[in-house]
Amino acid sequence: MTSEALDLSRLRPVLPSPLEPVEDERFARHGVRLVLKRDDLIHPDLPGNKWRKLAPNLRAAGGRAVLTFGGAYSNHLRATAAAGRLLGFRTIGIVRGEELAHRPLNPSLAACAADGMTLRFVDRSTYRAKGDPTVLKGLLSAYGECCVVPEGGSNALAAQGCTELGRELRGVADVVAVACGTGGTLAGLAAGLAPPQRALGVPVLRGGFLGEAVRELQTAAFGAPAGDWSLDERFHFGGYARTTPELHAFADDFERRHGLPVERLYVAKLLYALTELAGEGAFQPGTTVAAVVTGRPQEASEDSR
Structure with missing residues (x-):
């Protein structure tokens, strides 16, 4: 695309x-x-500052997969997932809290999953280091070419x-x-x-x-x-x-x-x-x-x- x-x-x-x-x-x-x-x-589905911040990032991504970050109740993750569903590109959400992988999804994360977002749960130390090139390379390795959008967009x-x-x-x-x-x-x-x-x-x-x-x-x-x-x-x-x-x-x-x-x-x-x-x-x-x-x-x- x-x-x-x-x-x-x-x-x-x-x-x-x-x-x-x-x-x-x-x-x-x-x-x-x-x-x-x-x-x-x-x-x-993309209200408020989520539209204003995501729109220029999505144009720059040009339809490539988007990998981004958020907590368990992140409105940014929900908006990114919805944009992927509406516009037809792949989304990956890196979620703070490795322990959440073994719990039922809360309504926010369930909405992300329903919109097709791949969720990956990481421990808090990894999440804090997400801007480190080595850590980011490791996170990206499983998903191929992606456009990375930071936490909160x-x-x-x-x-x-x-x-x-x-x-x-x-x-x-x-x-x-x-x-x-x-x-x-x-x-x-x-x-x-x-x-x-x-x-x-x-x-x-x-x-x-x-x-x-x-x-x-x-x-x-x-x-x-x-x-x-x-x-x-x-x-x-x-x-x-x-x-x-x-x-x-x-x-x-x-x-x-x-x-x-x-x-x-x-x-x-x-x-x-x-x-x-x-x-x-x-x-x-x-x-x-x-x-x-x-x-x-x-x-x-x-x-x-």
Whole structure:
């Protein structure tokens, strides 16, 4: 299959994704306006930043097999597997956690398998070393020629793809906030915004390293750090897949108020953080904050790390 044959436009993505103003007194009483950027509506199987990050990588792969990485509840693995099914290329998922090979597949991994993805479970030390050329060569040896896409889909191509998200939000909001896993979406989003707009990232992983990852991605994609962006690392709830009763209560309340189901791992953490920040006076009265809705609700899971 050639890159010309791999025509992603036939999947009919909804672009630009819709904007949805939300009237919420938790923001309004501080003079802050909240707008949702509904990237979750881009495509039913490749929603949000998964579309924006995968699309340029899949075009570069040109129909070759794609090998990529993720944890047991990885939305990136699910989207890659779905893309393989829809567009007719082979997918291989390297999954963190050798012990998972002997357990029934959870709903996320079962969906990957149903979409034809070959799953290979590796121990955590091997997974951590996946960027080492020798380790990667060993992983690739069983599958022939593959295009390797990193965990979360985050690389220079992905960051370049996410600049379009920023461009779609020019003139819409003063602050654009996004939940961050690997940092690829924030890297591209910030580069696509226009001054004086700024991007705010809320990590869902434990903090302390993501800023450097964003700077490295931007340098690889654009030659230098780009745009006005910052991170607030206080609201990650202890790790990627960790949730709490407090977070679930917040998500349920948001759904009751606004009729919008909220994905717990990314979107609920983002919206919760923005509510807290508004209460702290982090946004000046008159500020419009756009929250990027990157995914749809899925079953809650325990931390799979």
